[in-house]
Amino acid sequence: MLYKQDWGNVKKAYEAWWNKDLDYPLLQVTSPKEGTRYTSYNGWEFLQYKCCPEKALDIFEESCQHIYFGAEAFPNIWMNLGPGSLASYFTGFLKFDRENNTAWFESPRSWEKVEALEFKEDNEWWKYTKYITELSAKRGKDKFIVGTTDIGGVLDVLSSFRGAQNLLVDLIEEPNMIFDMSEKILEAWFKVYSDLYNITEKYQDGTSAWMGIWCPKRWYPLQCDFSAMISPKMFERFVAPYLRKQCEWLDYSIYHLDGPGEIPHLDILLDIPELTGIQWVPGDGNYQCDSPEWFPMYKKILAKNKLLVLQSFDNKDNIPNVLREVGGKGILFSTWFDNEINAERFIEKIRNV
Secondary structure, eight states: OTTSTTHHHHHHHHHHHHTTOOSSOEEEEEEEOTTSOOOOOOSOHHHHTTTOTHHHHHHHHHHHTTEEEEETOOOEEEOOSOTTTHHHHHHOOOEEETTTTEEEOOOOOOHHHHHTOOOOTTOHHHHHHHHHHHHHHHHHTTTOEEEOOOOOOHHHHHHHHHOHHHHHHHHHHOHHHHHHHHHHHHHHHHHHHHHHHHHHTTTSSSBOOTTOOOBSSOEEEEOOGGGGGSOHHHHHHHTHHHHHHHHHHSSEEEEEEESGGGGGGHHHHHTOTTOOEEEEEOOTTSOOTTSGGGHHHHHHHHHTTOEEEEOOOSOGGGHHHHHHHHOSTTEEEEEEOSSHHHHHHHHHHHHTO
C-alpha cells in the first residue's frame, strides 16, 4: 500500500486480532511525519465539497503524505455524511452545519407519515453516497482503505423520523408501530451495507468503517445512541433483537458503547454470542479510557471473550497501566502524537510491557 509500508503483515495482525488469536494489543499510532508540514483532513470534506467531492480526496491524500502510520495504523477514509445517514435515504433530509461541522437528520413527523416512508433508490443522498464510495474506492486502490458510511442504528434512525421525545412515549404507547418500522429500517440497513460492500470489494481487500479498523471480511460498528435514555428492559425488547440479527448477518461486529448511560445494557450485549467486541467511549466530561474507573468493565468484557476497542485517553502515559491490569490480548488502542519520535517511543514502550 502506497501510504502504509508492510501492509501485508499488518493485515495478518488484524486477521489474528479479529479471530482472537493475537497475544498482544493492536496499536494504531499516528503523528505528523518528521520534516513535513501536516495538512489536516477534518473528515467532513464530502459535505463541505459536495459539488466537487474530488476535492475531499485531494485533501485526504495530501494529509496521508504527511502522516506517520505507526504499528497497525493505516490510511482510512470513510464516507462521512453524519451519524445515521440511512435516515436521509428515506426522507431526503440532511442538514449540514458548516460552522460546527455537524449533520442533522431529525425531521419529526406523525406516525401516519412515518409509515409511508420508503427507502428510495433515486434518493439524492443515497445516489451521492454510492457515487463517492465508488470514486474513493477507485482512487484508493493500493493506496488507502475506504470505509462504509455511518449507516446508523435502527432505533436511532427511527428517532430521526419521530423525534427522540416522541419515540420515548411511543415505546409505551405504540410498540407495534416501532416493531414494524424497525423491520423496515433493518431491511434497508442490510441493503445499504450490501450495495456499498459490492462497490468497495472491486478495489480493495476487506472492509472498514468510521471506527477505523480494517477487517478481512464484512464487519461494522453497531450502535444505539438512543439507548442511553431507556432501561435495560426496554433495550432487551426494542434494541437487542435487531442487534442480534445484524451480528448474525455480519462476519464481525463491534458495539459502540457510548457513555455511562449505556453501561446498564452491557450485560445484554455481552450475552449476544455473535457480537465480536465492544468499543468503549466514555464521552466528554468523564474519565477517559486510561482511567482505573473502567478497569472492572474491561475485565468483564474480556472475560466474555469479546474484543475491546479504546480510542480516547486523558494521559497516554497511563496506557501501560491498562495492559498491566487487564492484559493486552483482544485490545485495540488508537491514539495520536504530536511528532513521530514520541509516537515511535510509545510503540516501543507498549510492545515491551
